[in-house]
Every structure is written in C-alpha cells, then in structure tokens.
Amino acid sequence: MPIFRALLLAAGALALPIGGARAAPVPNHLKNIVLVHGAYADGSGWRGVYDILVRDGYAVSIVSQPLTSLDDDIAATKRVLDMQKGPVVLVGHSYGGQIITDAGADPNVKALVYVAALQPDVGESVFSLAKTMELPNGDGRESADGFLYLAPEKFVANFAADVPADLAAFMKASQMPVAKLAFMQTTKVASWRSKPSYGIVATKDVALNANLERWMYKRAGAKITEIDASHAVFISNPQAVAAVIEEAARAVK
Known part of the structure; x- marks a missing residue:
C-alpha cells in the first residue's frame, strides 16, 4: 500500500471516537448549547445532559451563577454567552428559566428551552408567579441573612424524588x-416573545406547580x-x- 494512502487511513482511524462510532452530525448553523441551573442546585446537575449533547457533537457550556440576585445571575449567564462563537440554544431549569428569559435577549441566542422552569413575562417575578398558582409544598426556609433553601429533611421528596x-x-x-x-426581582425583557421556545413539564413536580409550567408555556x-x-x-x-x-x-434556521 502506498505510504500516503496508509497515512490517510491511519489518520481516519485515529479520528474515530472510542468504540468506532462517530458522533451524530450537528448542523453547521448551530452547535452551541448553554445550560443554566436553578435554585437549590448547581451546574454539576447537568452532567447527564452534557454527556449526551457532547456525544452527539454539540459544544456545551454550563453557567455557574452565584444565586445572589437576578441581576448577578443574568450577568453570569451573559458572561458565558459572550464566550460562544456563533448561535446558541439557551436552556434553563427552574429559576434558571427567569434568568434565560432576560439573558436570551442576546442576539446570538436563537432558541430557548425551559426545563421544569419559570417562563415569566416583563414585570413578573418568582414570587408573583408563585402566587398565581400555589406551590405544591411549603417546605421553604429562610436564613438569617436572607437566603432561601429547602428544608433538608424534605429536599429529596420535594426536589429529587426520582433521582437515585x-x-x-x-x-x-x-x-x-x-x-x-x-x-x-422582576423580568425586564421577555426574550421568548421574539424567539422560539420549548417547555418541558415535569408532571410529578412538587417544587414548582406543573400546572403553572403548562400555563406559562402555553401563554x-x-x-x-x-x-x-x-x-x-434534567437529572432523572x-x-x-x-x-x-x-x-x-x-x-x-
């Protein structure tokens, strides 16, 4: 076999992922995915989704916002969006839905995905939306310095009942x-009004009212x-x- 042909074949073999299977082709016009976590969680919860998307050929970034204010969390998301090259699908879980609703005004964001998430309109907040449909549980607690958390003894049942x-x-x-x-804090820009959005309802959600999710997504x-x-x-x-x-x-497109 000519040396040049042998080198080409060898290079092709090295380019194959382990196991010999190629990742699914990704459209040239969009390969960037940015994932935003919600309250009571952190970016590591996206690991399973991340692994699947990367396997399928997408470039995935995960925002680790501080959860110190809506403005701070939007700024952290914009910081990651600024690192992207080309169009982006922006994804938010839970309170992360409010973050992506504002941050999604970035011109590179082409679609929004809400995962058991809030999808507020301008002037709405987490608290104002929660008042429209009562939350399934009352197990929230507040620290002395004004931070909210779920009662530890109730966390698994309310947040992650179907997680190992x-x-x-x-x-x-x-x-x-x-x-x-x-x-x-209230939403200033409802980017879903000008961009396509996708909503995932978690039907057994007892941290956020599933009917509220349906109502926001339908609206x-x-x-x-x-x-x-x-x-x-997103984990289970x-x-x-x-x-x-x-x-x-x-x-x-």
Missing part, C-alpha cells in the same frame, strides 16, 4: 441557597413536552431532556 438515592442524598448535602432578592406559545418526572427531571431523565434541546437546535 445516593445522588439525591449528595444533592441535599450540596444544596445551594438562593437570595430572597433574586425571587423578588408563550412554546412547544410543550411532558415528562413523567420530579422537579429534577437526561435523555428525554437532551432530545428536546437537540430538537430546538435542529429547528434553528
């Missing part, structure tokens, strides 16, 4: 409180997917959540 027990226990131990101020004209899962649907059902994100990415 060892992981749910770790999530409880690593719970991130959120500033009460963040839940009081926004979002494409709705229902998944039989807890509030931590990463394949289903990733499928919706990829659908949003493929739909961008």
Whole structure:
C-alpha cells in the first residue's frame, strides 16, 4: 500500500471516537448549547445532559451563577454567552428559566428551552408567579441573612424524588441557597416573545406547580413536552431532556 494512502487511513482511524462510532452530525448553523441551573442546585446537575449533547457533537457550556440576585445571575449567564462563537440554544431549569428569559435577549441566542422552569413575562417575578398558582409544598426556609433553601429533611421528596438515592442524598448535602432578592426581582425583557421556545413539564413536580409550567408555556406559545418526572427531571431523565434541546437546535434556521 502506498505510504500516503496508509497515512490517510491511519489518520481516519485515529479520528474515530472510542468504540468506532462517530458522533451524530450537528448542523453547521448551530452547535452551541448553554445550560443554566436553578435554585437549590448547581451546574454539576447537568452532567447527564452534557454527556449526551457532547456525544452527539454539540459544544456545551454550563453557567455557574452565584444565586445572589437576578441581576448577578443574568450577568453570569451573559458572561458565558459572550464566550460562544456563533448561535446558541439557551436552556434553563427552574429559576434558571427567569434568568434565560432576560439573558436570551442576546442576539446570538436563537432558541430557548425551559426545563421544569419559570417562563415569566416583563414585570413578573418568582414570587408573583408563585402566587398565581400555589406551590405544591411549603417546605421553604429562610436564613438569617436572607437566603432561601429547602428544608433538608424534605429536599429529596420535594426536589429529587426520582433521582437515585445516593445522588439525591449528595444533592441535599450540596444544596445551594438562593437570595430572597433574586425571587423578588422582576423580568425586564421577555426574550421568548421574539424567539422560539420549548417547555418541558415535569408532571410529578412538587417544587414548582406543573400546572403553572403548562400555563406559562402555553401563554408563550412554546412547544410543550411532558415528562413523567420530579422537579429534577434534567437529572432523572437526561435523555428525554437532551432530545428536546437537540430538537430546538435542529429547528434553528
């Protein structure tokens, strides 16, 4: 075999991922996904979704916002958006939905995905939306310095009932409180009014009212997917959540 041909074949073999399977082709016009976590959690919860998206050829970034105020969390998200090269699908879980609603005004954001998330309009806050449909549980607590958290003994049942027990226990131990101020601050820009959006309803959600999720998504004209899962649907059902994100990415023209 000529040396040049042998080198080409060898290079091709080295380019294959382990196991010999190629990642699914990603459209040239959109490959960037930015994931935003919500209250009481951190960016590590996206690991399962991240692994699937990366396997399928997407470039994925995860925001680790401080949960100190809505303005701070939007700024942290914009910081990650500024690092992207080209169009982006912006994804938010829970309170992260309010963050992406404002941050999604970035011109590079082409679609929004709400995962058991708030999808507020201008002038709405977490607290104002919660008043429209009562939250399923009353297990929130407030620290002396004004941060909100879920009662530890109730965390697993309310947030991650369908997550493997060892992981749910770790999530409880690593719970991130959120500033009460963040839940009081209102949305300034409803980017879903000018951009396509997708909404995932977690039908067994007892941290955020599933009917509130449906109502917000319907109001926004979002494409709705229902998944039989807890509030931590992005952890317990990463394949289903990733499928919706990829659908949003493929739909961008």
